[in-house]
Structures are given as structure tokens and as C-alpha cells.
Amino acid sequence: MTELPGVGRDLTDAAYHRIRSMLLHQELRPGERTSVGQLCAALGLGRAPVKAAIDRLAGEGLFRIRGRSGTSVTSLTATGVRQMFEMRSLYEDGAAPLIAERITDEQIADVLALVPALTAGPTPEQRLPDELARRIEFIDKDVEFHRLIIAGANNPQLSDAYRSLNLHLLISHYLVLDAGAHERQRQDEHVEIARALAQRDADALAAALRRHADAVRDAITRTIDHRAVAH
Incomplete structure (x- = not known):
């Protein structure tokens, strides 16, 4: 420090x-x-x-x-976000075989415990301020979900490097708070990732993580591009 x-x-x-x-x-x-x-x-x-x-x-x-x-x-650009997601995919693709081999049953249970919070939609009585708070919580839970998955490789060096990258990615996630960002699709992707993890299927896990990362990347870069045009 x-x-x-x-x-x-x-x-x-x-x-x-x-x-x-x-x-x-x-x-x-x-x-x-x-x-x-x-x-x-x-x-x-x-x-x-x-x-x-x-x-x-x-x-x-x-x-x-x-x-x-x-x-x-630091400014966020669409190019910068794409580069960060390229790094994220390199980490996740490389880690998937290690995770499938090394993750413990207890670690899998911790990941699965987060799935309900990542698949629950808004209640009918929620109004705008509550909805914004809910989306912030959703992103926080999403980051924890991915952190726990990478931690399943039981490699502290990998976890530290991924956490540093994810801090920058997390800031970019907040750009789409007001855009909805195809939330139902995100929810389905989390279920797919959790299923592959529970089955310890390295190929399915890597593919599910990659689809999820690509979809989030596209939502963020569209928002950045749209705001650039608007200004």
C-alpha cells in the first residue's frame, strides 16, 4: 500500500x-x-x-x-472494456479445468447458494428507488458469484489477479444500471454456469462463462457507444 x-x-x-x-x-x-x-x-x-x-x-x-x-x-471506453473482457475470458477459460478438478463440495455449495439472488426478479410493489438498489445488489452478488467460482481453482495468485481485474469491470457494470441490460438473459446464464460447475464439467463451464462474459461486454459497450453519440 x-x-x-x-x-x-x-x-x-x-x-x-x-x-x-x-x-x-x-x-x-x-x-x-x-x-x-x-x-x-x-x-x-x-x-x-x-x-x-x-x-x-x-x-x-x-x-x-x-x-x-x-x-x-479513469475514463471508460468501449475499446478498453473489450480489452478487459478479453483478459477476463483468458482467466476464466484457463481456470475452468483447474476449477472442475479442485473445487470442493463446500465451495460449490457456496456458489449455488448465490443463484437464487441472481435469478429473482423484482416484486410488483417495487418502485424506482428500490429497483435501483436491487440492481446494485444484483451486480454485487454477481461479482461474488464469479469470485467464488475462480476461488474454486484454489490458486491464491489467480484469485488475486482476477480480483484486481474485476474491480475495473465492476465499475463498468454500473454503467448499465439504468438500462436493464437484458436481466432475464443474465439470470439464465447464471443458472447455466452453476449447472456446469455442479457437474464439474470443465468444457461446459468455460463455454457458459464465455457466453455470459460476451453478453455482458456487449451490453456495456452498447451503453458506452450510445452515450457517446448522445453527447
């Missing part, structure tokens, strides 16, 4: 996790300019831990710090 002299780890961690949450939930949007002062005011923390947190996030590629231009959230 990047820390400034005299900055407490607890305060730096607090600033880091709060700013990361702001990024994930689009309180800070891709391409938006900000500053240490603005974030200090938003978080109620001093400059030192906030600056250390920004440096850490910049090291992870989530912020850009450019001299007089100041600090800005």
Missing part, C-alpha cells in the same frame, strides 16, 4: 474503501475531475490519508493524476 509518512494505516484504509465505493456506485463517474480537497470534504477526513488513498487507487489504474490537470477518474 502507498502511504505518506505519518499517515495511519486505518485512516488510509478507510479513505481507500470509501473512495472505491464512490467509484463503484458512480458517485464519482468515469472521466470526472476531482481533487484531494473535494474528497476530504466529502469523506470528513484529512488530506494525508485521502492523498495516500488516491495514490493507491491511481496505482490500480482507477485514477489519473496529471500535474496541473489535476486528478480525474
Whole structure:
């Protein structure tokens, strides 16, 4: 972790996790300019831990710090998203045989336990604010679903690398919160992935993960392209 002299780890961690949450939930949007002062005011923390947190996030590629231009959230482009999903598919395709061989029954049970949360549709009485919260929860559960699947390879190095990539992908997922993004199709894809995992079928698992990744990638890049045209 990047820390400034005299900055407490607890305060730096607090600033880091709060700013990361702001990024994930689009309180800070891709391409938006900000500053240490603005974030200090938003978080109620001093400059030192906030600056250390920004440096850490910049090291992870989530912020850009450019001299007089100041600090800005890294922009998302359709090309960048496609490249991230290419990396995701490389990880998932390569991991599928390891997962099928090494995943424990307990780990499979943990993954399957998430499926109901990823296949339940909105209740009739839900209104817009509740619907937005539900979609945010859906994305959070989706990330946990994939994290647990990769963890089934029981390779900590792979899990760490995948988690770092998925942080960038997670930010891009929030772009389609207001678009619906073919949610029923996503739900069916999760069922297919879970079925292949439960059967320990490496080829079926890799294929299901790839179809799911391609569909999500296309939904996100369409949204980015549409917003670019609109502006």
C-alpha cells in the first residue's frame, strides 16, 4: 500500500474503501475531475490519508493524476472494456479445468447458494428507488458469484489477479444500471454456469462463462457507444 509518512494505516484504509465505493456506485463517474480537497470534504477526513488513498487507487489504474490537470477518474471506453473482457475470458477459460478438478463440495455449495439472488426478479410493489438498489445488489452478488467460482481453482495468485481485474469491470457494470441490460438473459446464464460447475464439467463451464462474459461486454459497450453519440 502507498502511504505518506505519518499517515495511519486505518485512516488510509478507510479513505481507500470509501473512495472505491464512490467509484463503484458512480458517485464519482468515469472521466470526472476531482481533487484531494473535494474528497476530504466529502469523506470528513484529512488530506494525508485521502492523498495516500488516491495514490493507491491511481496505482490500480482507477485514477489519473496529471500535474496541473489535476486528478480525474479513469475514463471508460468501449475499446478498453473489450480489452478487459478479453483478459477476463483468458482467466476464466484457463481456470475452468483447474476449477472442475479442485473445487470442493463446500465451495460449490457456496456458489449455488448465490443463484437464487441472481435469478429473482423484482416484486410488483417495487418502485424506482428500490429497483435501483436491487440492481446494485444484483451486480454485487454477481461479482461474488464469479469470485467464488475462480476461488474454486484454489490458486491464491489467480484469485488475486482476477480480483484486481474485476474491480475495473465492476465499475463498468454500473454503467448499465439504468438500462436493464437484458436481466432475464443474465439470470439464465447464471443458472447455466452453476449447472456446469455442479457437474464439474470443465468444457461446459468455460463455454457458459464465455457466453455470459460476451453478453455482458456487449451490453456495456452498447451503453458506452450510445452515450457517446448522445453527447
